Every structure is written in C-alpha cells, then in structure tokens.
Amino acid sequence: MNRTASALTLLLLAVVGIGATYLMQRSSAPHIAAERRLADSRKLLDLLTADAYDNQPLQQPLNLADAQLSHSRLLAGYRATKAGQTVAVLLRNQTEGYAGVIELLIAIDANGKLLGVKTLKQTETPALGGPIGDWPNHWLQAFTGKSRGEPSDAGWALKKDQGQFDQMAGATITSRAAINAIHDALRYFDEHRLALLGSGA
Structure with missing residues (x-):
C-alpha cells in the first residue's frame, strides 16, 4: 500500500470515528439531560418525603410577586400537592453571607410551619460558616416547626x-x-398565602 492510500485510509478512519462519536453524543444527550433533571429534582425536593406529594413541583414554578425581601431575594418558588391539595411550598431564597451569596431552599407546609431548610449554594469560610452547606445540617434543623409568629419577630435573631x-x-x-x-x-x-397555596389550599 503506497503512502497516499495509507493517508486516505487514516483520514477515512478518523472521519468515521468522529462521526460515530458525534452520533453517540447526540443520541445520549436527552438521557443525560433527563438524568441531570432527576438529580436536580432530588436535590431540591429531598426536604419532602417522597410520599408527601404526587405532582412534579419543579415543572410548575410559581409566579412570585415582590421578590425583593427585607434581607434576601426570592429566586423561585414551587408548590407540592397531593391528590390536588397543596401540602408544601418551596421557596428558593438568596442572601448575602460573610464571604458571598448563600442560597437556601425553604419548605413551608400549608399552615405556615417550616418543614425544613437546605443550603443550595454558599462560599463561606470552610472552618467557620462553611458547615452551613452540609446536608443534613444539624443547625438548620433547629428551625423545623417554626413559623412567622413562632417565635415572635423579636425572637427571630441570635x-x-x-x-x-x-x-x-x-x-x-x-x-x-x-x-x-x-x-x-x-x-x-x-x-402571600392564598397565591402560593392556590386553589388546592
């Protein structure tokens, strides 16, 4: 086989290899995207037990009015329902910590009681504020069961x-x-209770 034929054979093999790789990536892209959505869903919904709701909360984001709050900003909200009844509202909320942005996911039941809090993003100093990112988080668990009025406004402090x-x-x-x-x-x-709970309140 002369040099030209060898070069053409190598080129043909390279084109076939690149084409096969491209087709494989194209065919697996939907599966990868679905797996990523499932992982995101687990990460966002693990504040709720799997049997607590039967809808797909992340596929029905809430329209949040007045998202700029006193000390934080709401990024998104979701409603979890079971048999058409609202069982929880999840609010993604962003605030400024010591070293940067802290993003929290806050689950609240239909009566306004806190079901749980999870840190989604943080850049706090590892040995100091960094543990707020741990999951499960013992410190954040202390807020479970609290509500707007329990404790009073003055009690919502260190x-x-x-x-x-x-x-x-x-x-x-x-x-x-x-x-x-x-x-x-x-x-x-x-x-905003009525708007957040919707008709399934």
Whole structure:
C-alpha cells in the first residue's frame, strides 16, 4: 500500500470515528439531560418525603410577586400537592453571607410551619460558616416547626442579639444571614398565602 492510500485510509478512519462519536453524543444527550433533571429534582425536593406529594413541583414554578425581601431575594418558588391539595411550598431564597451569596431552599407546609431548610449554594469560610452547606445540617434543623409568629419577630435573631437561636460556632454573620432569610421566607409565605397555596389550599 503506497503512502497516499495509507493517508486516505487514516483520514477515512478518523472521519468515521468522529462521526460515530458525534452520533453517540447526540443520541445520549436527552438521557443525560433527563438524568441531570432527576438529580436536580432530588436535590431540591429531598426536604419532602417522597410520599408527601404526587405532582412534579419543579415543572410548575410559581409566579412570585415582590421578590425583593427585607434581607434576601426570592429566586423561585414551587408548590407540592397531593391528590390536588397543596401540602408544601418551596421557596428558593438568596442572601448575602460573610464571604458571598448563600442560597437556601425553604419548605413551608400549608399552615405556615417550616418543614425544613437546605443550603443550595454558599462560599463561606470552610472552618467557620462553611458547615452551613452540609446536608443534613444539624443547625438548620433547629428551625423545623417554626413559623412567622413562632417565635415572635423579636425572637427571630441570635441569642447574642436577644433572640431565640444559637449561632454556628464562629460564624455570627453567616448565622444572622440565614436566620433573616428564613424569617423573610416565612413572612412572605404568610403575606402571600392564598397565591402560593392556590386553589388546592
């Protein structure tokens, strides 16, 4: 086989290889996207037990009015229902921590009680405020069962600020930011209850 034939054979093999790779990527792209959506769904919905709802909350985002709150900003909201009845509202909320943005997911039941809080994004100092990103999170679990009025507005603060909550060790600013953001979300829920719960309230 002469040099030209060898070069053409190599070129043909390269084209076939590139084409096969391209076709494989194209055919697997929908599957990869579906798996990514499923992973995102698990990450966002693991504040709720799997049997607590029967809809697809992430596929029906809520229209949030007045999203700029006192200490934070709402990014998105979702409604979880079972048999047509609203069982929970999930609010994605962003606040400013010590080292940057903290994004929280806050689950509230139909009566305005906190079901759970999860950190979705944070850039806090690893040994100080960074543990707010741990999941499950012992410090954030202390807020479960609280509501806008329980404790009172004055109680929604650190104990060192005459409130009711402990802070994460060495992370006063991070702790204050999270408490304020959670209280913001509960207050927003209370003030927009009918719109958030919808007809399945």
